[in-house]
Amino acid sequence: MLSPEYSSKEFAEACAQHIEKRGPLRxxxxxxxxxxxxxxxxxxxxxxxxxxxxAVYVAEVTLDTLTCEVCVDDFVAVQEVGKVINxxxxxxxxxxxxxxxxxxxxxxxxxxxxxxxxxxxxxxYIIPTAMDVPRIRVHFEEVPCAYGxxxxxxxxxxxxxxxxxxxxxxxxxxxxxxxxxxPVLPEHLMELLEVARA
Amino acid sequence: xxxxxxxxxxxxxxxxxxxxxxxxxxxxxxxPFAGGTDLxxxxxxxxxPHKKFFSLWHxxxxxxxxxxxxxxxxxxxxxxxxVLRHPVLQQEFxxxxxxxxxTGGVATQNRGTLGGNIxxxxxxxxxxxxxxxxxxxxxxxxxxxxxxxxxxxxxxxxKQMDLRSDELIRSLRLPRVTRSRxxxxxxxxxxxxxxxxxxxxxxxxELEGDVVRDIRIAVGSVAPTVLRCVRTxxxxxxxxxxxxxxxxxxxxxxxxxxxxxxxxxxxxYRRRVSLNLLEDFLQSCLDSKR
Amino acid sequence: xxxxxxxxxxxxxxxxxxxxxxxxxxARLLDVLxxxxxxxxxxxxxxxxxxxxxxxxxxxxxxxxxxxxxxxVDGARIxxxxxxxxxxxLHAVQDAFIEAGGAQCGICTPGMIxxxxxxxxxxxxxxxxDIRVGLAGNLCRCTGYTKIFEAVxxxxxxxxxxxxx
Numbered sequence: 001m002l003s004p005e006y007s008s009k010e011f012a013e014a015c016a017q018h019i020e021k022r023g024p025l026r027x028x029x030x031x032x033x034x035x036x037x038x039x040x041x042x043x044x045x046x047x048x049x050x051x052x053x054x055a056v057y058v059a060e061v062t063l064d065t066l067t068c069e070v071c072v073d074d075f076v077a078v079q080e081v082g083k084v085i086n087x088x089x090x091x092x093x094x095x096x097x098x099x100x101x102x103x104x105x106x107x108x109x110x111x112x113x114x115x116x117x118x119x120x121x122x123x124x125y126i127i128p129t130a131m132d133v134p135r136i137r138v139h140f141e142e143v144p145c146a147y148g149x150x151x152x153x154x155x156x157x158x159x160x161x162x163x164x165x166x167x168x169x170x171x172x173x174x175x176x177x178x179x180x181x182x183p184v185l186p187e188h189l190m191e192l193l194e195v196a197r198a
Numbered sequence: 199x200x201x202x203x204x205x206x207x208x209x210x211x212x213x214x215x216x217x218x219x220x221x222x223x224x225x226x227x228x229x230p231f232a233g234g235t236d237l238x239x240x241x242x243x244x245x246x247p248h249k250k251f252f253s254l255w256h257x258x259x260x261x262x263x264x265x266x267x268x269x270x271x272x273x274x275x276x277x278x279x280x281v282l283r284h285p286v287l288q289q290e291f292x293x294x295x296x297x298x299x300x301t302g303g304v305a306t307q308n309r310g311t312l313g314g315n316i317x318x319x320x321x322x323x324x325x326x327x328x329x330x331x332x333x334x335x336x337x338x339x340x341x342x343x344x345x346x347x348x349x350x351x352x353x354x355x356x357k358q359m360d361l362r363s364d365e366l367i368r369s370l371r372l373p374r375v376t377r378s379r380x381x382x383x384x385x386x387x388x389x390x391x392x393x394x395x396x397x398x399x400x401x402x403x404e405l406e407g408d409v410v411r412d413i414r415i416a417v418g419s420v421a422p423t424v425l426r427c428v429r430t431x432x433x434x435x436x437x438x439x440x441x442x443x444x445x446x447x448x449x450x451x452x453x454x455x456x457x458x459x460x461x462x463x464x465x466x467y468r469r470r471v472s473l474n475l476l477e478d479f480l481q482s483c484l485d486s487k488r
Numbered sequence: 489x490x491x492x493x494x495x496x497x498x499x500x501x502x503x504x505x506x507x508x509x510x511x512x513x514x515a516r517l518l519d520v521l522x523x524x525x526x527x528x529x530x531x532x533x534x535x536x537x538x539x540x541x542x543x544x545x546x547x548x549x550x551x552x553x554x555x556x557x558x559x560x561v562d563g564a565r566i567x568x569x570x571x572x573x574x575x576x577x578l579h580a581v582q583d584a585f586i587e588a589g590g591a592q593c594g595i596c597t598p599g600m601i602x603x604x605x606x607x608x609x610x611x612x613x614x615x616x617x618d619i620r621v622g623l624a625g626n627l628c629r630c631t632g633y634t635k636i637f638e639a640v641x642x643x644x645x646x647x648x649x650x651x652x653x
Binding site: 088089091092095096097098099100121122123127129130131133135136 | 533534536538539588589592616619620621623624625626627628629630631632633634635636637
Binding site for chain 1: 386
């Protein structure tokens with residue numbers, strides 16, 4: 001029914017004709033991993049994924065020396081994702097992920113007592129408000145991936161991977177000390193500064 | 199909603215006299231309910247043991263901000279938004295204005311009231327330190343009459359206050375003596391908005407050169423009640439502000455406050471921040487640009 | 489039913505329509521809107537006045553409806569998200585949210601839009617700081633707020649071409 005170069009309108013008409021004449025048509029296919037992607041489950045060697053997204057995150061923070069509160073003043077997120085299919089949604093994913101990771105880095109402490117989470121309400125589990133998040137500046141690079149739809153690769157995880165390390169690196173740059181625990185709370189930074197002063 | 203609504207009552211006396219008569223008839227049985235920003239949270243959490251309330255929200259006698267040459271008198275039902283919209287408060291009582299701006303967000307500010315905040319008596323509340331350093335007085339009213347008390351000393355222990363079971367807070371009064379003074383306010387919370395304070399510091403000072411003529415310091419979240427730091431004040435009053443007196447004041451403050459570890463912060467952080475803010479306050483008194 | 493004895497009559501206007509409701513005086517306005525009036529646009533995100541998903545306007549002022557007892561809206565004029573738009577059209581803020589991508593999962597969106605509309609009514613030419621302060625009581629987990637700020641600025645420009653952001 002269809003010529004080799006069919007339009008989506010022609011495709012819809014062909015489907016309608018088929019249903020009228022012969023009833024519903026079922027088709028199925030199964031994804032076959034391209035043979036070039038090799039992964040050895042026994043030795044854990046090869047390509048664990050068919051495609052990798054790449055990103056660079058840059059955080060600029062202010063540390064208040066009176067209170068050790070940290071504020072993210074500026075944030076730049078650059079991602080190479082193969083192909084951006086919907087620019088608004090793609091940027092929205094990055095911005096949301098960065099904001100979540102700002103919470104992960106600075107605010108979202110979990111207080112445990114005998115296996116129970118004590119601060120399990122929005123009043124005491126601290127997620128960032130509109131006043132705590134800067135304008136997040138997002139940029140995409142596109143190096144189309146042979147295996148992706150229109151060359152696209154995944155992007156949603158990236159901001160959660162790189163944002164907190166960028167923020168921690170910025171704080172370490174400010175306090176000249178090593179930090180190994182998230183979230184980085186003012187209480188901990190205050191202890192560090194006390195030790196440094198002494 | 200974790201409470202069973204039908205165990206509760208909320209009645210609406212048509213005027214203040216009726217409300218006071220209700221309280222007088224059954225002392226302690228009926229408790230006042232203002233904007234609800236504290237009580238509704240408790241109700242929804244299943245943590246409101248008291249069951250009978252009367253609504254104050256429509257009582258005109260508890261509203262309004264009146265200006266006289268000597269004082270500003272605020273009705274107990276004055277909301278944070280009403281504080282923020284009042285130019286005299288912004289100019290002459292900037293710490294109260296700042297406290298209102300940092301309480302919750304716009305929606306909370308539209309419903310939260312100064313009287314409700316005082317009666318709720320959280321040691322972490324944002325406005326009480328400002329009220330203390332401005333020498334606020336409270337008007338307490340009952341069917342028997344009314345009395346004025348200094349806000350300093352009103353809170354006698356954790357969630358305890360000098361308010362009898364048949365009394366309501368009707369007004370707050372702030373003497374208008376603040377124009378020539380240095381004002382300092384800092385609330386430290388877990389984030390920039392919608393945060394219960396870890397430390398909240400208010401200071402007002404009158405200086406002659408670098409000598410402290412008079413000073414008021416109040417800190418919240420470092421004791422079972424909001425704390426007016428009279429010992430620290432007395433160490434500074436009449437003295438120059440310099441590194442030695444600042445250090446002496448910090449030592450006095452460290453002895454006066456009693457911070458604890460809790461779900462929000464730690465004793466040592468609160469202590470350190472209080473001392474840092476005190477130093478910053480005193481330095482700002484010397485700095486004519488601040 | 490024995491519980492009916494505790495109910496009271498509350499007369500209010502919701503989105504321009506007058507209602508007389510029989511409700512428990514301490515019933516949350518949020519529940520009254522959703523369950524009595526079937527206005528399910530306002531959401532419960534936290535039930536403790538923290539997240540703003542339940543935001544409505546009472547007499548033009550922004551409130552968290554999860555914290556307002558029904559008794560206290562007697563005589564009030566209430567506007568919910570359903571009443572934000574003029575008839576047959578979208579409010580400029582709603583249009584802007586769609587164009588800018590200000591909504592992802594949508595749970596904060598009704599409250600966020602009510603708060604944004606209220607902000608622009610109070611501060612027609614908000615600075616970036618004004619926008620943050622105006623929306624500080626509305627938590628969003630999905631968007632990181634950036635496109636919400638863009639939407640507010642865009643809505644502002646639609647009505648006032650000269651605004652700076």
